[in-house]
Amino acid sequence: MSTCTTLSRELTEPLAATAATAATWLLVEQSGPWGAKALVESHLDTAVGRALETAAAGTGVRVALIRSPGRHADAQAAPHEVIVAHTAPGRSWVRRTAVTDPAELLALDLAALGAGEHGGLGTEHTGGPVALVCTNGRRDRCCALLGRPLAAELAAAGHGEVWEVTHLGGHRFSPTMLVLPYGYAYGRLSGASAKEVLASTAAGHTVPEFSRGRSCWQRPGQAAEHAVRLATGETAADALTVEAERADGGGWAVEVRHTDGRRWLVPVTEGVSLPPRPESCGKAAGTPSRMTAGPVERL
Template sequence: MTTPARFLCADAARLRGDPIAGTAPYGSVWILIEYRAGWPSDGFDGLDLEPEVKALVRSAAQAVRARVLLIRRHGRRRPDDRPRWAVLRYEKDGAHSQEWGTWDDDRDLAGIVTALDAPGERGHPPVFLVCAHGLHDTCCAVRGRPVARALSEGWPQLVWECSHVGGDRFAANVVAAPDGVYYGNLDAPLAFTVVEEHLTNRIRADHLRGYTDLVPPHQAALAAVLRHAGPSGRHDYVIEEAVRDGDRWRIRVAGRLGGLSTFEVEIRARRAPAHQLTCRGPSPGSAVYYDVMSLRVG
């Protein structure tokens, strides 16, 4: 009797050719908590913290629609320094902010709430979060950890493994925060190139899931522009106008710098047939994808 092959959602998604553009979740604030013990499958919600502190952080995060992620350095090494927490915030003017603190006691995490009301410090380089949450999804570990190892060798101070960021089938996933840029379908060499170029403000469409300050059809339109016009900076294009008609959008993407064109992009939403979308998914799910129907210089 033949043993059935283990289902891996990222392998299945690649075989199906699942589109990647337009799949980044919306958000502009990240709360990071360094946690060096094993991560529960549901991340922060599953931590054994003081209930009052946990409720305080959760409520403050929900108020600003912040995503709470657990982080650790690759290899689960246990350095002598104290675990850290951070509040990272994306600003539309490009001046991102970060506020970092440390914690030994659960009550120290209340500093996160104060930091959410503070302006934060500007001028720091982004951090790169590699989803490696194996207890949540097998592909995040199988594909994420080799990427985290490679990136940690190149940028040890900027790279963290993190808990679930969404889109397990696009593993390995890398998030640049607080830039709010999601990359997916990466392996170690590709991830190294993506991060290297991101740090020089060159973003390519090939592995771009989207910008988290944009809704999915806008993400797909901007990715189409980058695919057509070539790599560009995080803030080089802006969504100038978007008109929806049923399952279609007409989106005007304008270059903000001299020499960059303006584009008219037509996007159509379609719901794919139901598939098992995650390794541990209890039942099939149906994703919505955004196809580029036309693109022309406006």
């Protein structure tokens, strides 16, 4: 059976610069089934889900639902675990709290959270990495078929804190995983490679081989940062920052800075992936956008 993931892998579609963009993640525990548009198609009150989605628009905050791996109750009693994470280099943090009613979250200042200001929300997460594995089969069957077994394996192995999550984008790269606190997304993972990613994250590093990008940057910045990592061999998660991203003809000129003072200029262009392929199972074949970065120039 051909799926969007098998076809993407066979066509060697690059993973780099495909991460969902979000400076801050607002993750709300909600057990039970999830629909394709989970915020308004789950046991979460539809009005609350729609209001959170509306309030987050333009703030840099991405709202998603999470649940524990494995079998779960069809409904959920209070409280609901809430994880909020800001992913900018050198300023990343993870805070957690719990709410009796998710409607309480409508009082949050999402603009401030998107800017990296938590205002003392909840308590600081001091444990290891937090892994979010996309498992929403109503969004794409590959996420359920590949994501749920991975989430269960990681949870059983005790490799950090593991949650199933509703949507990380890029179904054709399943199984996909976002890891906090740094906010790097990964794709085409196996149990072994996912454990490698979590161990590296715990040590303050990223694994470029499986990386889709850091969610705090737009796709041109993700592409440029990845190109610098490949050119230099740098894996420290917080070593690189996208300093400037400006339009340059038909693409972008992106400046990347290292914490040691080194700087690089990386040209990035946007093209399409050929031949056409479905971006998600059941969808018509299309030509997904792809970013090409380089050559990397030392400044």
